[in-house]
Amino acid sequence: MQFTARDIALMLNGTVEGDADVTVDQLAKIEEAKSGSLSFLANLKYEQYLYTTGASIVIINNNQQLTAAVKATLIRVENAYSAFTLLLEKYNTFKLYKEGVEQPCFIHESAQVGSKAYIGAFAYIGQNVKIGDNCKVYPNCYIADNVSLGNNVTLFPGVKVYFDCSIGDNVTIHSGAVIGSDGFGFAPNPDGSYTKIAQIGNVIIEDDVEVGANTTIDRATMGSTVIRKGAKIDNLVQIAHNAEVGNNTVIAAQSGISGSTRIGARVVIGGQVGFAGHLTIADGSQFGAQTGINSSIKEANKQWGGSPYLPYKDYLRAHVNTRRLPELEQRVRELEKLIKDLKKDAQ
């Protein structure tokens, strides 16, 4: 698929400087781009590459001044970064476009599938499943009985959704993610063994959520584990039974949220962070990587770090002090000696 500079300027409502007929068939970073590539310049840190890039076309801001000759055709737009992001998205939408039902797949006769769906080979769609319009269910996905998917949902290959779960519109779930597995609930017996507590709740994922590869979200014991609208969850994250993740909250890879913990809205969680169970975390909280949170947080919009967690600045200061501990001990040792001498003198 090739485009001319003229085509692209038209899409972006931009103006061409240079050869409008030059063609590109891929997107690339300005410092790595080769002939046939389209690139962009938004961050002035990279301005030097504008004059040396191999790209055939570069999108730049209207107000970008040139200080040397440029080989590439330029397309000037109001905001080069947004314009390029838009192209990225169009490119990906085109690349990932799939429609139709591949065989063999398993679709229960009671299941409803909306228009323009893609159902990949070896996908399994159970009883009473409802799938909205423009959904893509890639190969080897499993959608259990009574699950509902909204419109524009993409399940990448190998996603598993257990029975009774509900997924909203515009949700993307990456390969290997498991939605609705049993919560980890066992009642201890006097002999040291455990009896499983049946987990009969479900998982509700609201609109505009993204779930990363191999992430696990357990169903509630009763009621629902809930991922609120706009939340973004990275790979290998664990979300336990009856937890709740607030609107537009972002969780980086390998973090874990224990049972019944409620994370507020607009919370930002770094990688490998862990939350104990039954906590409530205020809106807008921010957590550094590897933080361990063992109590509820009531003040909104604060930054935290360390395990157990401290206010982020205290955590950094404590760490610096920890490093200086050998020196502090040395100072105490000297004081002890001085005092011993002083006492001797005083006698």
Add this chain to the structure above:
Amino acid sequence: MQFTARDIALMLNGTVEGDADVTVDQLAKIEEAKSGSLSFLANLKYEQYLYTTGASIVIINNNQQLTAAVKATLIRVENAYSAFTLLLEKYNTFKLYKEGVEQPCFIHESAQVGSKAYIGAFAYIGQNVKIGDNCKVYPNCYIADNVSLGNNVTLFPGVKVYFDCSIGDNVTIHSGAVIGSDGFGFAPNPDGSYTKIAQIGNVIIEDDVEVGANTTIDRATMGSTVIRKGAKIDNLVQIAHNAEVGNNTVIAAQSGISGSTRIGARVVIGGQVGFAGHLTIADGSQFGAQTGINSSIKEANKQWGGSPYLPYKDYLRAHVNTRRLPELEQRVRELEKLIKDLKKDAQ
């Protein structure tokens, strides 16, 4: 599926107070229950809801006294919590009941499958596999050559079991778990590269074990990685080659056990805990979340925390002291000044 209060009282050997003909078709928490729901009251913290709940039926203890009017039909039993747990379990058994072989699936002609099995579409069952009675192998599961499953085993969708592994009775493995992948063993070469050490052992999972979603249990180099009877393992846990997990040991999500480490019986391991390799951990040990264990533990039944680990109380105290370090340094600074003054005075 609807039940009357009379039906349920009969199942639970309880007595009805109120309308025995009222029907329910779902289970719910007392504080969230709506008309048509069955709920229970066991924890007195929730007693207030008994008088306001929308539930149509509430199970309560025989000795529960009423201090106001109750709208719901009551069923009195000896132990309301156990009675409700029993109903949860019956409900789930009914919900999850599957039997028969869905097509297409792949069952090698040499495989043996017991009675009342469910084999889902796109499941793969290799050469010489033995599957006991009442087993459920959900869609997209893979069971390699020479694997044996006992009776009442459930493999949720997408579980992978590599060749030669052995799984006991009443084992449940959640979606995406991998049993028997190669141990991580490589011999360094003089040029900095590595040669793989073939991993020819297997994994043995004894009876009554539960394994969480996307958990990985590696096969032994030689011999077996062993999960003993009654162990419960949460999601995204890593268990390395030749490790052993003792009877009724519980491991929370995202914890990892390195190669050849032997965890005793009745050990309780919080989330994101890590064990180094070649350790022996005493029975009944308990580990707080994010603990790091780098040496063997001989004393049984102790609690541990921190990384590297300390006795739990020392860990908490060290943490408090770490937090107070800036203050301690200030005190040392004042002492240094006082002594300087004293020395000056003494001269």
Add this chain to the structure above:
Amino acid sequence: MQFTARDIALMLNGTVEGDADVTVDQLAKIEEAKSGSLSFLANLKYEQYLYTTGASIVIINNNQQLTAAVKATLIRVENAYSAFTLLLEKYNTFKLYKEGVEQPCFIHESAQVGSKAYIGAFAYIGQNVKIGDNCKVYPNCYIADNVSLGNNVTLFPGVKVYFDCSIGDNVTIHSGAVIGSDGFGFAPNPDGSYTKIAQIGNVIIEDDVEVGANTTIDRATMGSTVIRKGAKIDNLVQIAHNAEVGNNTVIAAQSGISGSTRIGARVVIGGQVGFAGHLTIADGSQFGAQTGINSSIKEANKQWGGSPYLPYKDYLRAHVNTRRLPELEQRVRELEKLIKDLKKDAQ
């Protein structure tokens, strides 16, 4: 499959002591071996077992002296450990040998599959996929459009490779690993919501790499996430978009590498380690388990530990000091009292 001591001695270019006709059909550790097993003695710590083992055949070094009677047939070779490793490998190659195409599977008509391939049932091979010779694609694997695999590649069951990714020769990827899922990139909007940044790059895995079960390697935003030749990656590891892992670098389970971080060659990373984004890590660096790295490392071949990380020795010393903090505080308290007394005396 049975072998005589004579057969094995021939394979290993060794000499038989004892009954050359005795047969074995399995490999075992010397301390656990039973009749019919082949074992080896390389580490003198295990020498005692040579005289008590149940093994039918034991491989020993040419220079091994005997101090008591040995029941087993012995095979003497130059290096017993390497000889045994060679047998392990032959054994595994034999055990894992698969060839041919199982039905049903999905192979797009435009895909090219090399000679002696194994394509398992329910495997999916997309448009323009190129698969080299001697590759094994186990059941339930998914290989998206335009992916290329070199020669001698093994994808164990359920591996997912997203579109446009490239995998070299002699690569092994274990079950459930996901290659090429979207990088975690979202641009914040003024209302607190996020807009996804399309991830149009890919993942390049060079020759001789091993990737563990349920590990996730995200595709680059643009350009490539790269795993260099000879790198070995354990289970449940996260590698984010545009990261790079150097030649012969080893990463233990549950570690995570954030976006755009470049790990050098011959780096050794313990379990549950985390790297922040946009770092550069020098060749030959070594990291203890659970280390947290939040800045670039320029000095090669150093050891590091703790979170945030310190030179390994400083980390251990700081930890010891942290443990002694209550004692240090007590010493400061005593000094304060002594000084108070001295000042009183001085007045």
